[in-house]
Amino acid sequence: MELHIITTGGTIDKTYFDAKSDYQVGAPVIGEMLDALGVHFPYTVESAMRKDSLDMDDSDREKIRACVNRCDEAHVLITHGTDGMVTTGKALQNIDNKIIVLTGALQPAAFRNSDAVFNIGCAIGALQRASPGVYIAVNGRVFDIDNVQKNVAKNRFEALISRTA
Amino acid sequence: MELHIITTGGTIDKTYFDAKSDYQVGAPVIGEMLDALGVHFPYTVESAMRKDSLDMDDSDREKIRACVNRCDEAHVLITHGTDGMVTTGKALQNIDNKIIVLTGALQPAAFRNSDAVFNIGCAIGALQRASPGVYIAVNGRVFDIDNVQKNVAKNRFEALISRTA
Amino acid sequence: MELHIITTGGTIDKTYFDAKSDYQVGAPVIGEMLDALGVHFPYTVESAMRKDSLDMDDSDREKIRACVNRCDEAHVLITHGTDGMVTTGKALQNIDNKIIVLTGALQPAAFRNSDAVFNIGCAIGALQRASPGVYIAVNGRVFDIDNVQKNVAKNRFEALISRTA
Amino acid sequence: MELHIITTGGTIDKTYFDAKSDYQVGAPVIGEMLDALGVHFPYTVESAMRKDSLDMDDSDREKIRACVNRCDEAHVLITHGTDGMVTTGKALQNIDNKIIVLTGALQPAAFRNSDAVFNIGCAIGALQRASPGVYIAVNGRVFDIDNVQKNVAKNRFEALISRTA
Numbered sequence: 001m002e003l004h005i006i007t008t009g010g011t012i013d014k015t016y017f018d019a020k021s022d023y024q025v026g027a028p029v030i031g032e033m034l035d036a037l038g039v040h041f042p043y044t045v046e047s048a049m050r051k052d053s054l055d056m057d058d059s060d061r062e063k064i065r066a067c068v069n070r071c072d073e074a075h076v077l078i079t080h081g082t083d084g085m086v087t088t089g090k091a092l093q094n095i096d097n098k099i100i101v102l103t104g105a106l107q108p109a110a111f112r113n114s115d116a117v118f119n120i121g122c123a124i125g126a127l128q129r130a131s132p133g134v135y136i137a138v139n140g141r142v143f144d145i146d147n148v149q150k151n152v153a154k155n156r157f158e159a160l161i162s163r164t165a
Numbered sequence: 166m167e168l169h170i171i172t173t174g175g176t177i178d179k180t181y182f183d184a185k186s187d188y189q190v191g192a193p194v195i196g197e198m199l200d201a202l203g204v205h206f207p208y209t210v211e212s213a214m215r216k217d218s219l220d221m222d223d224s225d226r227e228k229i230r231a232c233v234n235r236c237d238e239a240h241v242l243i244t245h246g247t248d249g250m251v252t253t254g255k256a257l258q259n260i261d262n263k264i265i266v267l268t269g270a271l272q273p274a275a276f277r278n279s280d281a282v283f284n285i286g287c288a289i290g291a292l293q294r295a296s297p298g299v300y301i302a303v304n305g306r307v308f309d310i311d312n313v314q315k316n317v318a319k320n321r322f323e324a325l326i327s328r329t330a
Numbered sequence: 331m332e333l334h335i336i337t338t339g340g341t342i343d344k345t346y347f348d349a350k351s352d353y354q355v356g357a358p359v360i361g362e363m364l365d366a367l368g369v370h371f372p373y374t375v376e377s378a379m380r381k382d383s384l385d386m387d388d389s390d391r392e393k394i395r396a397c398v399n400r401c402d403e404a405h406v407l408i409t410h411g412t413d414g415m416v417t418t419g420k421a422l423q424n425i426d427n428k429i430i431v432l433t434g435a436l437q438p439a440a441f442r443n444s445d446a447v448f449n450i451g452c453a454i455g456a457l458q459r460a461s462p463g464v465y466i467a468v469n470g471r472v473f474d475i476d477n478v479q480k481n482v483a484k485n486r487f488e489a490l491i492s493r494t495a
Numbered sequence: 496m497e498l499h500i501i502t503t504g505g506t507i508d509k510t511y512f513d514a515k516s517d518y519q520v521g522a523p524v525i526g527e528m529l530d531a532l533g534v535h536f537p538y539t540v541e542s543a544m545r546k547d548s549l550d551m552d553d554s555d556r557e558k559i560r561a562c563v564n565r566c567d568e569a570h571v572l573i574t575h576g577t578d579g580m581v582t583t584g585k586a587l588q589n590i591d592n593k594i595i596v597l598t599g600a601l602q603p604a605a606f607r608n609s610d611a612v613f614n615i616g617c618a619i620g621a622l623q624r625a626s627p628g629v630y631i632a633v634n635g636r637v638f639d640i641d642n643v644q645k646n647v648a649k650n651r652f653e654a655l656i657s658r659t660a
Contacts, residue, residue, distance in 0.1 A: 001306075016344065016353065016438060023346070023353030037283050039305030040321055108346060112442045112607075118202050121286020121305075128307040129294035140204030140286075141166075142293040156205050179511065181518070181603060188511065188518030273511060277442075277607045331636075367613050369635030370651055448532050451616020451635075458637040459624035470534030470616075471496075472623040486535055 001128050003043040004073040005030055008064060008088075009051040010081030012105040012116050025050040029109040030079055033117065039124075046071075053081025053088070061091040068095055075127045078102045079120070082150060082157075085136055089145040092134050101127050101135045101142075106155060115139075166293050168208040169238040170195055173229060173253075174216040175246030177270040177281050190215040194274040195244055198282065204289075211236075218246025218253070218269075226256040233260055240292045243267045244285075247315060247322075250301055254310040257299050266292050268302045271320060280304075331458050333373040334403040335360055338394060338418075339381040340411030342435040342446050355380040359439040360409055363447065369454075376401075383411025383418070391421040398425055405457045408432045409450070412480060412487075415466055419475040422464050431457050433467045436485060445469075496623050498538040499568040500525055503559060503583075504546040505576030507600035507611050520545040524604040525574055525615065532612075534619075541566075548576025548583070548599075556586040563590055570622045573597045574615070577645060577652075580631055584640040587629050596622050596630045596637075601650060610634075 007013065007028035015026035031045045048067050049060060068076050074097060080088055082104045089102050103123040109116035115138075123137040134145035138157045147160050172178065172193035180191035196210045213232050214225060233241050239262060245253055247269045254267050268288040274281035280303075288302040299310035303322045316323050337343065337358035345356035361375045378397050379390060398406050404427060410418055412434045419432050433453040439446035445468075453467040464475040468487045481488050502508065502523035510521035526540045543562050544555060563571050569592060575583055577599045584597050598618040604611035610633075618632040629640035633652045642655050 011346070014346065014353075016341070016441065023344075034305070036278065037280050037305065038321070040323070041305060110442060111346065111440050112444075113201065113440070114442075115202050117282050118286040121283040122290035124305050125287035125290025125292075125302055125307055126294050127290075129291050129296075131294075137290055140199070140202065140206060140289050142290055156203070158205070176511070179518075181506070181509065181606065188509075275606050275608070276511065277605060277609075279607075364635070366608065367610050367635065368651070370653070371636060443531065445532050447612050448616040451613040452620035453616075454635050455617035455620025455622075455632055455637055456624050457620075459621050459626075461624075467620055470529070470532065470536060470619050472620055486533070488535070 001041045001075050002073045003041060003075045003077055003124070003127065004071040005043055005045045005077045005079070006064060006067050007045065007047045007079045008049050008053070008056075008060075008081070010053055010079060010104045011107070012079050012081075012109050013050065014108040015110045025052060028079065029116070030120065033109065033120065044071075044073075051081070053084030056081075056084045056088065058091075061088050064088060065092055065095070068092055068098060068100060074098060074132075076100045077120075077123055077127060080104050082106060082138065085138075086145070086148055086150060089134050089136055089148075093145060097132055099127055099130050099132050099135075101130070101137050103137045106138075166206045166240050167238045168206060168240045168242055168289070168292065169236040170208055170210045170242045170244070171229060171232050172210065172212045172244045173214050173218070173221075173225075173246070175218055175244060175269045176272070177244050177246075177274050178215065179273040180275050190217060193244065194281070195285065198274065198285065209236075209238075216246070218249030221246075221249045221253065223256075226253050229253060230257055230260070233257055233263060233265060239263060239297075241265045242285075242288055242292060245269050247271060247303065250303075251310070251313055251315060254299050254301055254313075258310060262297055264292055264295050264297050264300075266295070266300045266302050266307075271303075331371045331405050332403045333371060333405045333407055333454070333457065334401040335373055335375045335407045335409070336394060336397050337375065337377045337409045338379050338383075338386075338390075338411070340383055340409060340434045341437070342409050342411075342439050343380065344438040345440045355382060358409065359446070360450065363439065363450065374401075374403075381411070383414030386411075386414045386418065388421075391418050394418060395422055395425070398422060398428060398430060404428055404462075406430045407450075407453055407457060410434050412436060412468065415468075416475070416478055416480060419464050419466055419478075423475060427462055429457055429460050429462050429465075431460070431465045431467050431472075436468075496536045496570050497568045498536060498570045498572055498619070498622065499566040500538055500540045500572045500574070501559060501562050502540065502542045502574045503544050503548070503551075503555075503576070505548055505574060505599045506602070507574050507576075507604050508545065509603040510605050520547060523574065524611070528604065528612065528615065539566075539568075546576070548579030551576075551579045551583065553586075556583050559583060560587055560590070563587060563593060563595060569593060569627075571595045572615075572618055572622060575599050577601060577633065580633075581640070581643055581645060584629050584631055584643075588640060592627055594622055594625050594627050594630075596625070596632050598632045601633075
């Protein structure tokens with residue numbers, strides 16, 4: 001698999017800036033994470049933006065879609081804030097011959113107990129077996145983009161209709 | 166997905182026993198790990214054995230195959246030592262209607278920089294998209310069982326023949 | 331040593347609340363941290379407030395001083411935001427027969443690479459050997475309260491006048 | 496404080512070598528640990544040996560004593576296996592004008608839940624306030640060398656006679 005990774009911000013990349021006594025989206029973590037894990041497939045990383053997904057609009061989603069279209073790879077991983085992940089995923093449908101998986105984290109990768117590494121692993125596993133299309137991988141589940149929503153109250157993603165897998 | 170997990174030992178579950186000044190396979194880590202991550206699918210965990218895979222023999226592999234056959238779930242995750250993982254995987258072929266993924270780790274889950282969580286994530290992602298068969302998920306790659314070997318010198322898994330994904 | 335711990339908030343206790351997409355002072359971390367470390371001395375924990383030290387005023391410092399005066403123990407550890415740590419420390423001078431050490435962290439304890447555990451260890455070591463008085467333990471240094479300031483630009487604490495230790 | 500650090504091995508520096516399916520004393524961790532923490536005092540690190548303290552003999556302890564005598568600094572931190580720590584500490588008594596603290600860990604520094612960082616912090620805090628002499632800092636306690644033993648059954652250090660601090 002040759003993988004193209006597009007980072008867009010979100011909780012996964014949030015870090016603490018003591019000088020500002022504040023907490024903001026920082027540099028993308030995924031390149032360093034995959035290097036440290038010694039993954040054995042070629043990948044490229046492109047930072048499209050550094051946004052909290054609550055602050056995204058249609059021009060942001062068009063930009064992400066353009067990045068997906070432009071890259072040579074068939075396999076695309078997108079790290080993204082969880083709030084706007086389904087909306088962005090839907091804006092990426094109907095791109096031929098691409099397997100696109102969006103993932104993120106509910107706790108920043110900088111946190112000791114973050115779900116970031118697990119979710120990225122899950123996304124990378126799904127990418128290597130899924131058919132062309134758009135998917136979301138969070139909470140250990142891999143969802144088709146047309147059958148998923150974020151349950152904000154319970155802070156997790158769920159299928160709209162329950163299916164076999 | 167309803168997942169059945171079979172633990173067999175291996176580096177992933179190795180921990181340090183200060184009283185013995187020694188380092189041995191301990192209790193399986195995966196149940197606690199998935200609970201802490203808050204994964205949102207039902208799963209059961211069965212401990213078949215606690216062995217270093219260098220110490221496994223045919224009767225061990227028969228026991229693992231019996232566990233796979235006996236469980237109700239279609240999706241099976243097996244945590245296993247990396248040295249004997251391909252051998253065990255081959256002993257699990259030709260079980261109808263099961264999607265079986267073996268994974269493990271090169272550094273124990275107890276280690277700060279372990280690949281355990283990432284590999285388990287990868288396996289769980291692959292399980293939800295793969296067709297029935299046997300697979301190995303390590304180093305961020307998902308391999309068909311008939312196209313993988315462990316490169317001991319480089320301490321990683323590789324395909325025998327390079328394919329598209 | 332019998333230790334009384336007073337928590338006041340600060341970066342050390344900051345955590346991420348995904349539901350609010352925000353980052354706030356949470357429950358004090360120190361009790362759980364010391365339990366996990368299995369420290370072998372008796373201690374009590376009292377939460378005086380949960381404040382960013384930039385938001386503290388004289389009534390807060392009087393409250394902390396009252397907590398120190400009121401407790402039975404001779405040894406007192408105070409976890410505190412780094413910005414206002416020197417100011418609070420000065421408000422705690424001239425309490426007879428108490429060894430008081432303030433500490434905190436530049437990165438929250440929740441972070442994988444936090445200095446929290448190291449700083450708390452340093453404070454606890456200093457408490458067991460220092461004479462009655464007020465001290466600050468951060469960055470691996472133990473300062474007398476009358477010879478320390480926070481160098482905001484370099485994000486660390488420094489002595490006003492260099493001494494032997 | 497100018498600190499001289501002498502590393503001797505022990506559990507604190509144990510790491511897992513997957514190629515050997517074994518667990519051995521590796522390179523000393525303390526230099527990298529203190530750099531990552533950004534401690535703000537000058538220090539030097541000297542590796543005297545890489546031994547499990549169960550394997551130490553009198554010539555090893557003479558070598559450590561020679562390292563302490565030879566260095567210019569008044570403050571000396573020694574990382575050491577916990578089993579032989581008291582014995583080595585006693586061999587370091589009666590060196591004038593040196594403040595010597597021995598520490599180590601019950602779980603390797605490589606482990607996610609290690610006591611290594613906390614114990615090193617504790618030792619560094621004690622070093623800056625103690626009078627010349629020899630001390631052991633483990634389990635959050637700072638002991639005079641003539642009033643400590645390792646309780647092997649309970650896997651911790653205890654005073655021989657209880658004192659005020």
